[in-house]
Amino acid sequence: MKFQVVYKPINFMKLTTEQIDQYNNQGFLLIPDLFSQEEVSLIQEQLPGLMAEDVPGRVLEKDRHTVRALHGCHLFNKVF
Numbered sequence: 001m002k003f004q005v006v007y008k009p010i011n012f013m014k015l016t017t018e019q020i021d022q023y024n025n026q027g028f029l030l031i032p033d034l035f036s037q038e039e040v041s042l043i044q045e046q047l048p049g050l051m052a053e054d055v056p057g058r059v060l061e062k063d064r065h066t067v068r069a070l071h072g073c074h075l076f077n078k079v080f
Contacts, residue, residue, distance in 0.1 A: 046079045 015029075023029045035043070050058070050070055057071035073080040 042079055046073075046077060050077065 013031075015023075019029055019031075047070075050073060051067045055070075055073075055076060057069075057073065057075070058067060059069040059071065060066060061068050
């Protein structure tokens with residue numbers, strides 16, 4: 001049995017010189033409207049569960065209750 005591999009074209013975003021300069025100067029880059037409202041809502045729906053579970057990459061504050069960061073969500077959650 002043969003399988004046909006179909007690749008979808010990927011549209012890569014290209015940064016402007018100003019955006020690169022902002023990143024180099026400030027250490028971050030804000031890209032308005034990168035995600036649709038639907039995508040943002042879907043991500044927001046997933047966060048409480050990720051923050052409540054003892055998942056890999058969850059970093060807590062010294063109080064051992066407050067979530068400081070979630071790393072690698074894409075490794076165990078299909079939304080990310």
